[in-house]
Amino acid sequence: MSLLDGYVDRDVVKHFASLMADMKPDNIRIVILGEDLRNNIEKYDLKEWLPAWVTVEDELSLGMEVEDRSFVDKLIAFSGLEKSILTIKEKYLALPGTRSTLKEALEKGVDIRVVNDILGAMVVASRKRRNKVVYPIAGYEDEGLITAAGLAKAKTVGFRNFFVYNRHEQTNAVVKAIAEKEKQVDGFIIPLKVGLNTGTGAFSSIPLVYRKGVVISGYEPMEIMQSVWMLLNQKAEATPAVVFQRTKEASDEIVNRARWMMEEVFESSDINLDDFGLVKGGGYRIRDKYRAFDVQNAGFD
Known part of the structure; x- marks a missing residue:
């Protein structure tokens, strides 16, 4: 039994599946970005509801990976430093490094603590003032906004033992890099919180x-499902565009407020993205006023 069988709006999913089944375009290739979208597609087996001529991929399958082996190696190195505590989300435990995983380091007695978010890491830092607490930050603007708010709070509190290892990406640069390299991609689905x-x-x-x-x-x-259907319509009518699937949440006030917070803490930088190599303007660098929290500028990496 699929989780979709108990989903309250299952009939709406079936409706969009039916609309797509009635269309007769060429093969369509769509790329989704973001962990939450990717997880829900898998969780609800949504690919099973798509026509055979629609392929949905994600940025990880294309080699657009930030949390690669070198990322994990760096975290393992931080965790082994004297009087350091590495705070991470649970998902990082299983990510492979070059020689081992963070889970293996934890089992060897390294001080690694699982937290839910940057605020949880700051709680550890507040309780362990004599230790250097490191928290990895990665992902698109939805995660970046949480980081920005967290660092603003850390600056207000005056933490001197809290640091982040930054690997945030700019979604628009990632999409552009994929569009340039993957010529057969027909469209992209972006997470709402990023938009x-x-x-x-x-x-x-x-x-x-x-x-x-x-x-x-x-x-x-x-x-x-509606977002996939919208992209198929754009392709069929040869009218590519950038649109919100939820138009009622696309207010300028919300966008401007979020953008201000991101620009307060971050500025544009280049970033290496696995198979795609160096992506110009694809990353976020922590601005000077918050640079004291950047572990790579803290003198112990």
Whole structure:
């Protein structure tokens, strides 16, 4: 039995599946970005509801990986430093490094503590003032906004023993890099929380230059299915565009507030993204006023 069988809006999912089944375009290739969208597609077996001519991939399958082996190696190195405590989300425990995993380091007695978010890491730092507490930050603007708020709080509190290892990415640069390299991709689905941070303008070059559509989607199964259907319509009508799947949540006020917070803490930088190599303007660097929290500038990495 699929989880979708008990989903309250299962009929809406079936409706969009039926609409897509009635369409007769060429093969379509769509890339989704973001862990939450990826997890819900897998959790609800949504690919089973798509026509055979629709392929949905994610950035990880394309080699667009930030949390690679070198990332894990660096975290393992931080965890082994004297009087250091590594705080991480649980998902990092199983990620492979070059020689081992963080779970193996934990089993050897290294001080690694699982927390839910950056605020949880700051709680550890507040209780362990004599230790250097490191927390890895990675992901798109949805995660970046949480980081920005956390670092603003850390600055207000005056932490001197709390540090972050930064690998945040700019979603629009990632999408552009994929569009340039993967010519057969027809469109992209972006997480809503990213779109509320960036607005549609950040992706304007994707339909204009690359003739590929972008839908900023909610996370529910019916919303993901609708987003796929919207991209198929754009392809069928040759009208690629950047649109919100949830138009009622796309207010300028929300976008501007989120953008201000990100720009307060971060500035643009280049980043290496696994198989894609160096992506110009693809990352976020912590601004000077918050640089004291950057572990790579703290003198003990």
